[in-house]
Amino acid sequence: MSPVKKMADLRGFNISPMQWLCVQLLFFVVGIKLMVQGSEAGARGSVDALETFHHGYDQKLEVSSARHPRGGWGVRRRFVQGGADIEESYSRTWRSVFRDGAEFGDNTVMVVSLDGTGDYRSVQSAVDQVPDGNTRRVTVYITSGVYEEKVIIPITKPFITLQGEGRNRTVITWNDTADAAGTLMSASVVVKADHFIARDISFKNSAGPPVPTRVNMQAAAFRISGDMAFLYGCNFFGYQDTLYDHEGRHYYYRCLIEGSEDFIFGVARSLFERCWLHSIAEDGRGALVAQGKYYPGSIMGTSGYSFVSCIITGTGRPWLGRAWGQYSTVVYSFCEMDADIIPEGWYDWGLPERARTAYVGQYRCTGRGANTTGRVPWARELTDGEAQPFLSIQFIDGPW
Structure with missing residues (x-):
């Protein structure tokens, strides 16, 4: 059983919030040690670069909020x-989802890990296992690494949470453009289902900057078309049309959105x-x-x-x-x-x-x-x- 899976199972015991925090920190340290000893050197370089970049964001945001x-x-x-x-706006109702680890409780947790120590090696494989018509919160816990894949959460699979190990450590990236897939499907991650939650993940489109003389260069990192979505502590990286905030009602809290043109767009x-x-x-x-x-x-x-x-x-x-x-x-x-x-x-x-x-x-x-x-x-x-x-x-x- 993977360290992350054990951590999820421990959450079911009646322990205090402080005890649970200590457990989380323990497994985080163990997980980082295992990752360093593993075969993820390339991915580690990418996420370390993100971590350095985002440290400045945290400092700047706190200064701005104080003003x-x-x-x-x-x-x-x-x-x-x-x-x-x-x-x-960050209400007690939404805060409790993460503070109390409500997504771990009695709900389903599936662990994704590039090194095979989890339940699945790809995010899409885990999503595919969620039954159609799902009515309970299902957490897909994605361990550190750069996941080069396109992820689609269909309208038939609501109540899915994508939980990373850190916004600068868990990265999902793909390289489609509107020229190849159309604007709607150019996104690296496409969410069509309601009641979606994401936390502590980077979503990226690696297609590169658009060429001024060419059309159909939109390249979204993330598209959300479902209703009542909550995205907390996530990064969105791209150039043209990074975040396709397509349809529905959504709440973004402490997120970074980066791009060059119309990089937040939708209806x-x-x-x-x-x-x-x-x-x-x-x-x-x-x-x-x-x-x-x-x-x-x-x-x-x-x-x-x-x-x-x-x-x-x-x-x-x-x-x-x-x-x-x-x-x-x-x-x-x-x-x-x-x-x-x-x-x-x-x-x-x-x-x-x-x-x-x-x-x-x-x-x-x-x-x-x-x-x-x-x-x-x-x-x-x-x-x-x-x-x-x-x-x-x-x-x-x-x-x-």
């Missing part, structure tokens, strides 16, 4: 509008909290977001993106967003914009009618990119009342 009037993790915060209290309704958006655009090109709300309705309707207490960094002079849809909805709140954002901020896709119907803007953002001088006239500087619907989990009808 904003939000309080710490798990506290309540007060906004000016009506003096109403709004809970931290989902999603809340991004304390995430890092990192532009690797060159030659002054690039856009952070392309949101595709095509139908009118309330601000909190069926589609839109809200970024709360996020960090924006990187190269190029990216747009904050491009109005991919007629009613594109994107709001940045309490974000630190350290990137050299193009002064206009937003682009109407060359269709002036979208400037009349899109709902885009920012609220109490800081940094050199947050200067609203020069913004397009249809971009908003939201008031307290206008911003409030975007600041809590109610934006995505949560907690679920």
